[in-house]
Amino acid sequence: MDSQNQVNVNGLNTMPADGLASVGSLGTPPPFDTPTTVNQVAADLTSSTSDLQDIKNQALAQLQPMLKSLNQTPDEHFKTLMMMIQASDNQELIKEAYAAAQQITDNNAKAQALLDIINEINYFTHKQD
Numbered sequence: 357m358d359s360q361n362q363v364n365v366n367g368l369n370t371m372p373a374d375g376l377a378s379v380g381s382l383g384t385p386p387p388f389d390t391p392t393t394v395n396q397v398a399a400d401l402t403s404s405t406s407d408l409q410d411i412k413n414q415a416l417a418q419l420q421p422m423l424k425s426l427n428q429t430p431d432e433h434f435k436t437l438m439m440m441i442q443a444s445d446n447q448e449l450i451k452e453a454y455a456a457a458q459q460i461t462d463n464n465a466k467a468q469a470l471l472d473i474i475n476e477i478n479y480f481t482h483k484q485d
Contacts, residue, residue, distance in 0.1 A: 412443060416440060419440065423440075430456055430457075430460045430461070431465050433459075434459075437449055437453040438453055441453060441476055447476075447480045450480075453472075457470055
């Protein structure tokens with residue numbers, strides 16, 4: 357490439373002044389992938405998503421028996437239960453979350469917890485429609 361056609365940036369010759377690099381300097385572009393490659397990527401993502409779902413289910417199963425023995429404030433316990441409810445769609449934990457909300461002493465936090473429970477109940481009851 358002719359040095360007259362290059363732009364000098366901080367002492368480095370970077371690109372032709374016309375903004376177009378010669379084809380030879382870029383190398384050969386990769387071939388356009390076929391749908392098979394796209395399908396393989398989709399399969400890899402599905403496999404990865406399935407693996408993540410398996411890990412989540414195992415973590416939820418391990419966490420469930422630990423809940424009562426964790427050293428948490430009532431607010432933390434409630435939030436942990438709500439995360440578990442939302443992650444697992446386990447509506448059986450709603451009663452336990454409601455009981456945990458009753459233990460929260462700060463009225464603002466308790467009101468928010470009760471609203472969260474109402475929203476979860478709405479989710480479960482409308483999901484069945």
